[in-house]
Amino acid sequence: MKRLMIMALIGCISIGANAQSYGCATDENLQQMLDNNPGSAAAYAENQEAFNQFAANNTASRADAEYIIPCVVHVLYSTCEGNISKAQIEDGIRLINDDFARTNPDTGSTRAPFLPFAANTGVEFRLARIDPDGDPTDGIVRVETSQAVGAQNNVKGISRWSSSNYMNIWIVESIANFTQGQGTILGYAQFPGSGSWTTYGLVVRNDAFGTIGTSNADGRTVTHEIGHCLNLYHTFQNGCG
Numbered sequence: 001m002k003r004l005m006i007m008a009l010i011g012c013i014s015i016g017a018n019a020q021s022y023g024c025a026t027d028e029n030l031q032q033m034l035d036n037n038p039g040s041a042a043a044y045a046e047n048q049e050a051f052n053q054f055a056a057n058n059t060a061s062r063a064d065a066e067y068i069i070p071c072v073v074h075v076l077y078s079t080c081e082g083n084i085s086k087a088q089i090e091d092g093i094r095l096i097n098d099d100f101a102r103t104n105p106d107t108g109s110t111r112a113p114f115l116p117f118a119a120n121t122g123v124e125f126r127l128a129r130i131d132p133d134g135d136p137t138d139g140i141v142r143v144e145t146s147q148a149v150g151a152q153n154n155v156k157g158i159s160r161w162s163s164s165n166y167m168n169i170w171i172v173e174s175i176a177n178f179t180q181g182q183g184t185i186l187g188y189a190q191f192p193g194s195g196s197w198t199t200y201g202l203v204v205r206n207d208a209f210g211t212i213g214t215s216n217a218d219g220r221t222v223t224h225e226i227g228h229c230l231n232l233y234h235t236f237q238n239g240c241g
Contacts, residue, residue: 023186023208023221026228028178029153033195040195047193051231070128071167074141074159075206076148081214082173084206088213089127089140089171095210095219096125096226125167125226132161150176156199167229168201169222171209187221189228202229 034041071093077083098104101120110118127139141159148155151172160168175185187204202225208217 023184024224024228024234025175025178025185025188026191026225027234029188030191030194032178033190037195044191044194048231051193067123069123069125069167070139070165071125071169072128072137072139072141072161074143074155074168074170076143076145076151076155076158076170076172077206078144078146078148078173082148082206083142083144084171084209084213086138086140088206088210088215090210091212092210092215092219092222093125093127096223099220099223100124128161128166132165148173150174151203152176152178153199153203155203156201160198160201163197163200167226170201170203171206172203173206175203175205186217187225189225191228192231200229202226 034044073089075082075084075089095104100123102118103120107118128137129139131137143159145155145158147158149172151170151174155170155172156168159170175188177183177185178188185205186208187202189202190200192200202222204221204225206214208221209215209219211217211219
C-alpha cells in the first residue's frame with residue numbers, strides 16, 4: 001500500500017531526527033523482552049519478514065483510504081499533579097493527528113530527501129468512545145498507584161484494554177532506565193510481534209504528553225513512540241535513512 005510506505009517514510013523522519021532528544025527507550029525494551037523470552041528472537045524475525053513481504057506485495061495506491069485507530073489512555077498517578085486533565089490528554093491526541101496528517105506547523109523542516117514522499121498518512125487516532133464491555137467511555141482510565149513512579153512494563157498489568165481493538169497509551173510520572181545508563185526516559189514503545197500482545201502499546205511521562213498542563217515539552221514524544229508501535233525503526237537502524 002502506498003500509504004503504508006508513505007507512513008513509514010514520514011515516521012522515519014520524525015523518529016530519526018529526534019531519537020536522542022526524546023529519550024526513547026524502545027530499543028532497550030525490545031532487547032529486554034528478547035533476553036527474557038528464549039526463542040522470541042526467532043519469532044520476532046519471522047514477524048518482521050512477514051511484514052516486509054506484505055508491504056512488498058501490497059504497493060497499489062489507495063489514495064482515498066482512511067484508518068481510524070481508537071485509543072485508550074491509562075493515566076497512572078501517585079500525586080494529584082500526575083492525574084493530568086482531560087484537556088491535556090486531548091491536546092496530546094491533537095498533536096499526534098497533526099503529525100500524521102502533516103498539518104503540523106514545522107513541515108518546513110522536512111529534510112529534502114523525504115519531501116517527495118511527505119503527505120497525509122490517512123491515519124487518525126481518536127479516544128475510544130465504546131469500552132470493552134460495550135459501554136460509553138471517554139477513552140480515559142485513571143488509576144492511583146505508586147508504580148506510576150519508576151514505571152516499566154509492570155504498569156501495563158494495572159490497566160489495559162485488548163490491543164486487538166485499542167491502542168493502549170500508558171501515562172506515568174517517571175520511567176525507570178532499562179540499563180545502567182544515565183538520562184531521562186521520556187517514553188518507549190513495543191514493536192508489533194516482539195512480545196506478548198498484552199503489553200503492546202506505549203508508555204510516556206505525563207510531562208512529555210501534549211503541550212499544556214504538566215507538559216514541559218513539545219508533545220512529539222508520543223508521535224515518535226506510536227511510530228515504533230507501527231513497526232517503524234529509528235532512521236539509523238536497518239537502512240531506513
